[in-house]
Amino acid sequence: MGHNTVTRAQLSEAVYQEVGLSRNESAELVEVILNEISDALARGEMVKISSFGSFSVRQKGQRIGRNPKTGEEVPILPRRVLVFRASHVLKNRINQALSGAPAGEAA
Numbered sequence: 001m002g003h004n005t006v007t008r009a010q011l012s013e014a015v016y017q018e019v020g021l022s023r024n025e026s027a028e029l030v031e032v033i034l035n036e037i038s039d040a041l042a043r044g045e046m047v048k049i050s051s052f053g054s055f056s057v058r059q060k061g062q063r064i065g066r067n068p069k070t071g072e073e074v075p076i077l078p079r080r081v082l083v084f085r086a087s088h089v090l091k092n093r094i095n096q097a098l099s100g101a102p103a104g105e106a107a
Helices: 008-019 023-042 088-099
Strands: 047-049 053-060 063-066 073-076 079-086
Touching: 008 023, 023 047, 023 053, 079 088
Parallel strands: none
Antiparallel strands: 047 053, 053 079, 063 073
16 A cells, blocks of 8 residues: 555646646635635534545643653643544445455445
């Protein structure tokens, strides 16, 4: 299994190849979509993409942690964390890819 990373440029190129927009329009479309997702999450909204998954922001309270080097207790401040839950469709597709079964068939 490869450890490649999909970049914005690759997403833009995929839109260019599949949709037929110009390269500039494809890059702009990818930017608009990513900005809309980011803005919604920053506002505390959930983002649900059908057949892919949902992104949400969760509030974590303050707690006491421990420095692994020194063993010293340190406070971990309250913060917001991003959570992604994959849809069953995406999970199935990933597992089919791992099993070598063609997409669309049960593994």
